[in-house]
Amino acid sequence: MQSVPSHRHVIAADIRTQISTGRIKAGERLPSEARLASQYTVSTAMLRSALAVLQGEGLIEKIHGKGNFVHHPRRIVTYVGGGRRAKPESPAESALRISVRTTSLPAQGQLIGLLRVSADSPLTEYFCLSHEGNSPHSSARIYVPRDLSPTDAPDESSCFNCIETQLAELRPPLSEVRERVTTRRPTPEEAATLRISSTLAVLAITRVAADSTGRVVEAAFLVLPGDRADAVFTTHHMIGERGGEDDG
């Protein structure tokens, strides 16, 4: 158990404090690594490993050739499970800009099992990418059997956790939404798409929704960066729903 508190964690803690106390502000560039290394009288390698700790926490962003930057205070966006819409009251939610790319493809691999369709049956893929300001926030790949997919482009404002909402308007209500949550490192593509460090873990949610006939109407793969997203699942509706949540 870490009987040696290792220099890098001391340095990381110091920089972390400087960030949280506002001595280094959001968006600002840190001194160069060489400079910081001499300040702390360590080698650049050690200083870099200290920064790697902060990077894994999503506190800083490293940009090759430019410098290390303090991330803007990550607004925690909460994904609401169970096929329910996040309340629009959430200001963070409304600040998300979502782009959708629609493609067609035949069912392959795990999609066959998840959607319970036969191989090569036609599917529609919606690749949703949400942005918070300039920077990408999270991504989702949603697969729907072709005959169920709306002919017109999906409503962008309600793409993220709500393809099933759209479908609900057309079909009988969903009887089951099953969501499997895992955590892992992002793939190189995901890290590039979401512009996150490959050392920052993501929440990966696999969602399968079925209607009352048991037919699977949607399979979705969501990727949420661990530093700026969480997920909430609630069973049994509450009688008097509350607003503020104080889980600090």
Next chain:
Amino acid sequence: MQSVPSHRHVIAADIRTQISTGRIKAGERLPSEARLASQYTVSTAMLRSALAVLQGEGLIEKIHGKGNFVHHPRRIVTYVGGGRRAKPESPAESALRISVRTTSLPAQGQLIGLLRVSADSPLTEYFCLSHEGNSPHSSARIYVPRDLSPTDAPDESSCFNCIETQLAELRPPLSEVRERVTTRRPTPEEAATLRISSTLAVLAITRVAADSTGRVVEAAFLVLPGDRADAVFTTHHMIGERGGEDDG
């Protein structure tokens, strides 16, 4: 991105292949770092950073003074949300040995808000640690108002996701179970307790359960290592429940 495929990832991929193809078997020790470094003709520092990649994936376990060991094929244990019991049919579940430590403490910090009790009101903490064979698997800290906590020791076999199950026997059924899922790095204590790398992300679940009167009867903090656990949340019971899940 990643125009330079960096040597360490090549080495990591090579060792990963050797593990997955069985050339190095589970539980076995890898050659020493110095030996591997000379095999790949890299410095020990680079070789160590390659191993760090595998460590972050939960593939290997580093033991100071002994060596690097291939993890036993991690049995994925699924946490079932919504206050529902995991089906006992699951072989992995039955292989879990759970120890419980009970302590009393006054309500403090976020517990006050989560449990909706006044400060310093008496609580009972159940610290549950599940083991799979010799090694710890996951941990849970469960807090229950003193007047609701069973006087006798909790049923060890049903500790993990089911303090509420015990309570359900005594009280009206739960009206709401709310679970917030996040991912983060383990704290040093958690890393030590669960014997995982501090670079391996964990799933952290905060669970709050209320009974039909709206009273919060339980707050729980679960920590599941990301390489050997996932969580499933299902809404609306299915008519014909299925057993096998093929999501590979």
Next chain:
DNA sequence: GAGTGGTCTAGACCACGAG
């Protein structure tokens, strides 16, 4: 004490970004 991993140094050289 021999062998292991853990920390750390003081560099070299390469790749990227901006002027």
Next chain:
DNA sequence: TCGTGGTCTAGACCACTCA
């Protein structure tokens, strides 16, 4: 071209495990 971060080396020294 210059300053930045990214990769990597060839060591030294320390801490842990086990015989």
